[in-house]
Amino acid sequence: QVQLKESGPGLVQPSQTLSLTCTVSGFSLTSNSVSWVRQPPGKGLEWMGAIWSGGSTDYNSALKSRLSISRDTSKSQVFLKMNSLQTEDTAIYFCTSNWFFDYWGQGVMVTVSS
Amino acid sequence: DIQMTQSPPSLSASLGDKVTITCQASQNINKYIAWYQQKPGKAPRLLIRYTSTLESGTPSRFSGSGSGRDYSFSISNVESEDIASYYCLQYVNLPTFGGGTKLELK
Numbered sequence: 679q680v681q682l683k684e685s686g687p688g689l690v691q692p693s694q695t696l697s698l699t700c701t702v703s704g705f706s707l708t709s710n711s712v713s714w715v716r717q718p719p720g721k722g723l724e725w726m727g728a729i730w731s732g733g734s735t736d737y738n739s740a741l742k743s744r745l746s747i748s749r750d751t752s753k754s755q756v757f758l759k760m761n762s763l764q765t766e767d768t769a770i771y772f773c774t775s776n777w778f779f780d781y782w783g784q785g786v787m788v789t790v791s792s
Numbered sequence: 793d794i795q796m797t798q799s800p801p802s803l804s805a806s807l808g809d810k811v812t813i814t815c816q817a818s819q820n821i822n823k824y825i826a827w828y829q830q831k832p833g834k835a836p837r838l839l840i841r842y843t844s845t846l847e848s849g850t851p852s853r854f855s856g857s858g859s860g861r862d863y864s865f866s867i868s869n870v871e872s873e874d875i876a877s878y879y880c881l882q883y884v885n886l887p888t889f890g891g892g893t894k895l896e897l898k
């Protein structure tokens with residue numbers, strides 16, 4: 679069955695870079711897209727960006743200058759890197775599949791604090 | 793970017809009520825809207841895609857409709873397990889979520 683699982687550090691210092699990994703199973707990254715979505719505590723959902731089945735990427739215009747998404751198809755992994763983190767980037771970060779977000783990981787809480 | 797205006801932000805209902813949530817897009821999204829349910833501490837769950845297509849496992853008391861810029865999502869006969877937050881998502885273009893609706897028991 680389809681599964682996605684996020685992993686990465688729970689705490690990042692301000693101005694540093696966040697690196698997260700989404701490991702998928704049950705589908706191929708060359709057939710389906712993967713997006714990153716985040717949710718600050720008590721707030722709504724924000725689409726961050728996607729890597730499409732062909733390997734191209736798109737980003738939320740508000741994050742584009744700080745965000746990079748890549749993948750390793752041989753390991754079924756998608757990577758998120760976001761630099762210049764600030765406290766407002768504290769959130770749960772989810773990865774999700776397909777262009778209508780049918781399957782989701784359980785999310786990883788990232789706190790930006792010194 | 794397409795903006796999604798979701799209302800109301802919160803909703804109070806009694807068990808057995810029918811509730812409706814609306815999302816208005818800033819431009820025509822050609823029915824490419826999905827609806828999600830999210831319970832505290834959990835990932836969102838896809839309930840409906842392409843306006844009205846229920847995902848496997850979505851109870852029939854959930855429904856969606858709309859066209860153009862205006863869409864709605866309804867729950868008939870609200871049950872206790874429906875208490876959650878609900879979000880719309882447009883995916884005709886780069887995805888954007890509505891602001892969410894928190895459904896509470898009256």
